[in-house]
Amino acid sequence: MQRVESEIIRLIEEIGYGEATRLFKTLEGGKRVRAKLILKIASSNERAPLLAAIVELIHAASLLHDDVIDEATTRRGVASVNATSGSKTAVMLGDILYSKAYSELVFFGAEIAKIIANSVTLLSIGEMMDVEMSSEFNSDEDKYLSMLYLKTATLIEACAAAAATLAGKDIASHALYGKNLGLSFQIIDDILDITADAKTLGKPAMNDFREGKCTLPYIYLHNLLSKDEQKKLVSFHAKELNEGESAWILQKMKEHKTIEKSFELAKKLSDEAKEIIKNDTQLVSILEAMIQRSY
């Protein structure tokens, strides 16, 4: 991973704009899930760290734009660029990172460049759907999972497929592994938004629902409540909740085991992924670590 970090810094400095370098360095790198995945799959290829660095620039760009969209004030526990330097700067810094990533991607050949660029189209569509869906309470699980696939899983799927291409491994099975990893990863993130404390999250708990996002535990809950209770839940959507209101939601989720149901789906997707790449112990261990961070 050290080579990935130094490639990231090299790419940023190559842009040649001091303000962009300065702002980039204020970002928290995060878990580098995508980079690690590429290194694991294409470990034999000496260009894997560069591909991993490129994808981390793309991921950082998508988060910058995501934070503008969500009007988020923090990201990974530190102030977001849109909060410190304004949303204008955050939009442009994102564009700089995206375009720099594409500039470098061209040297990996048309197949890999196309896989990655296409996933950015899908993730941007996912973001647009997310904005649209947040305007009212969504209780449609399939619709939610389609959006989640686009918004979160497509880039991880693309990383796995691109790394497999680079390493001459089977593309379809690695893509499916990446897709399921991405989906279950995000479902667990959605669960942690409810179960973890604000300090661990780096943001207030139950933030998703406050922002209008009806994640799986809320969707399952809605569909198991009585008509009157459904109305009550919907009335809490996308607003600041007092302690009693939050406690009511949590109590109802406990009664109807909707956190557990959500976790079961994440586990099922993760098990499917494990089955696909069962001979690759490193990829299996990524899934196991991911599932375990939940409880």
Place this chain on the structure above:
Amino acid sequence: MQRVESEIIRLIEEIGYGEATRLFKTLEGGKRVRAKLILKIASSNERAPLLAAIVELIHAASLLHDDVIDEATTRRGVASVNATSGSKTAVMLGDILYSKAYSELVFFGAEIAKIIANSVTLLSIGEMMDVEMSSEFNSDEDKYLSMLYLKTATLIEACAAAAATLAGKDIASHALYGKNLGLSFQIIDDILDITADAKTLGKPAMNDFREGKCTLPYIYLHNLLSKDEQKKLVSFHAKELNEGESAWILQKMKEHKTIEKSFELAKKLSDEAKEIIKNDTQLVSILEAMIQRSY
């Protein structure tokens, strides 16, 4: 140009997201300067209309983000996407168009893809500089022209270079032609913002200065005024002006011939470009038409 328009529609529909298609169709296509330039330079190549369509998607994406940044409510006389659908949607639609463009660009080979992607990095840096520079009165001509080159001329320069690459023509001379065309085009746009009426512009006259942008006629004026007058001009920066204040600026510009001085620079850059490609009558005529639209 009809083939370019149909390629644009084909690419947009290929994205497969109805909301993106609908929103894209609300955009005004504009003069398609970049597409026309590519068609003129690479007329012999059957893939020129596709390259032209890709570049128009990139240009549209940059305008969507530009309008978010400028908080513009109109673009080319129609309501901007950020005004009708919110800046979140405008940011994401821009990302969708950018990524779709890059997805298609990969089939033109590394050299062309790199030229175009790199110009997007530079134009985004230019946008960031523009935001930064708008916060106070800038009287530095060189600084302004550097920003203008990045923000406006780099993509036109890249179009000319990419089209020359596609057509097997000399890259350096076409790139320089494109750079000077872009710079003089923008200087004339800046002049028209002052001299044309609101109806022609599709936005209020002297809008740039109101937004904090000190274009050449303002920079030249500042540097020719007395100390007291300079203070007065600076006090008008980035705010709504009453009729008397606007009239004072226009009168002073007339006295000091700063519109003419700005036009002289545009003409000089355009003449240089003409000299470079003097044997290509079509490229010469683009320059002439552009210069003539000013007066």
